[in-house]
Amino acid sequence: MIHARELARTFKTKAGAVEAVRGLSLDVAEGELVAFLGPNGAGKSTSVRMLTTLLPPSSGSGTVGGHDIATNAAAVRRLIGYVGQGTASGPYHRVRDELVIQGRAQRMSEAAARRRADELLAMLELDALADRDCVSLSGGQKRRLDVALGLMHTPPVLFLDEPSTGLDPHSRANLWAHILKLRQATGMTIFLTTHYLDEADTMAERVMVMDNGRLIADDTPARLKAELAGDTIEVSLLCADQTEAAATIADNLPDRRELRRDERTIAVTLKDGEAVLPEFIRRLHDGGIEVISARIRRPTLDDVFLGLTGRSLREGAAA
Numbered sequence: 001m002i003h004a005r006e007l008a009r010t011f012k013t014k015a016g017a018v019e020a021v022r023g024l025s026l027d028v029a030e031g032e033l034v035a036f037l038g039p040n041g042a043g044k045s046t047s048v049r050m051l052t053t054l055l056p057p058s059s060g061s062g063t064v065g066g067h068d069i070a071t072n073a074a075a076v077r078r079l080i081g082y083v084g085q086g087t088a089s090g091p092y093h094r095v096r097d098e099l100v101i102q103g104r105a106q107r108m109s110e111a112a113a114r115r116r117a118d119e120l121l122a123m124l125e126l127d128a129l130a131d132r133d134c135v136s137l138s139g140g141q142k143r144r145l146d147v148a149l150g151l152m153h154t155p156p157v158l159f160l161d162e163p164s165t166g167l168d169p170h171s172r173a174n175l176w177a178h179i180l181k182l183r184q185a186t187g188m189t190i191f192l193t194t195h196y197l198d199e200a201d202t203m204a205e206r207v208m209v210m211d212n213g214r215l216i217a218d219d220t221p222a223r224l225k226a227e228l229a230g231d232t233i234e235v236s237l238l239c240a241d242q243t244e245a246a247a248t249i250a251d252n253l254p255d256r257r258e259l260r261r262d263e264r265t266i267a268v269t270l271k272d273g274e275a276v277l278p279e280f281i282r283r284l285h286d287g288g289i290e291v292i293s294a295r296i297r298r299p300t301l302d303d304v305f306l307g308l309t310g311r312s313l314r315e316g317a318a319a
C-alpha cells in the first residue's frame, strides 16, 4: 500500500544544508499498522510529509496505493487521511459543522458530508459534543475530532503524526481504543509516528526505527526486542565474596550478550531469559553460590534503540 525507494530530502538553511531524510526505503502492506519511531529530528515528520505529498522529495520515489507521490499527488491525497501535529479545526466552528466543511472541501455533497459527519461523530463518541464550539473541547476530544476530520472522505490509509502527544494517559488510551475500533471496522492501513515507546510496542504490528534520517531497524516489536536487545536476568547474592565466581558462571551462559555486576548483583543480558534462568540457577547452586532473588527484566523498545545506537530514545526525546 505504501512504498518508498531511496526517498531523500535536504533543506537549505543559512547554516548550510540539512539532510533530514537520507535514502528511506520501506514497504507497508494493506491493513498494516506501522509505527515510525525515533528521537527528535530523526526525520519522521519529513518522511511522512513526503509520503502524504505535503513536501516534494529531493530525490528517490514513493507510491501510495499505486499512485506516485511526486507525479500523481491528487490521487494520493484522495486515498489518504492525514492527522498532523497541529490542530486542524477552526476554533469558532461547531464540531459537526467543522466536519461538514471538511467534507465539502473534499467535494462531498452537503447530504453526503452530513451523513459521514454523523457516522464519525458516533464512531468516535463525539455525538454528544456535535453542537459544541471546537474551542471548548478538551485535548483528548480535540484529537478525536482531528482524527474524524482526517477520515471524512473514508480514506483506506491513515497517517497519524504523533496522535497522542500532550494527552494524559487516560485520554491516550481512549484515543487508541477509538483508533483500533475504526481500524477493525474498516481494515484501514495506519502509519503513525510517535514518541511513546509503549504505544509503538503495544499498538503497532511493525516498528520502523529512524535515526539521523535513516531507517535503522524494521521488524515486529517482539523480534526487535529479542534480536536487538534481549532479556536481562538479575540475580542478587547472599555473599559479596561469591560475586566473582557468579560472574564467571554468567559469562559462560549460552548467547550471553552483556554482563554487569556490582557488589552483590549480577545482571546478564541474553536472548531468552526464561529458557536460560533455570540452568543459570542450577550452575550457581552447583558452584555453592547462594542466591537471594532472581528476576527477568524484559526489554523495551528503548533498549532496542540503545543497542542500535548507544543512545537512549528517552534522552533524545528530552533533548
Ligand SMILES: Nc1ncnc2c1ncn2[C@@H]1O[C@H](COP(=O)(O)OP(=O)(O)OP(=O)(O)O)[C@@H](O)[C@H]1O
Pocket: 011, 012, 013, 018, 019, 020, 021, 038, 039, 040, 041, 042, 043, 044, 045, 046, 047
Ligand atoms: N523546513 C525545514 N527547514 C530546515 N530544516 C528542517 C525543516 N524541516 C525539518 N528540518 C530539519 O530536518 C530534520 C528532521 O526533522 P523532522 O521534523 O522530520 O524530524 P522528526 O523525527 O519528525 O522530529 P520530531 O520528533 O521532533 O517531530 C531536523 O534536523 C529538522 O531541524
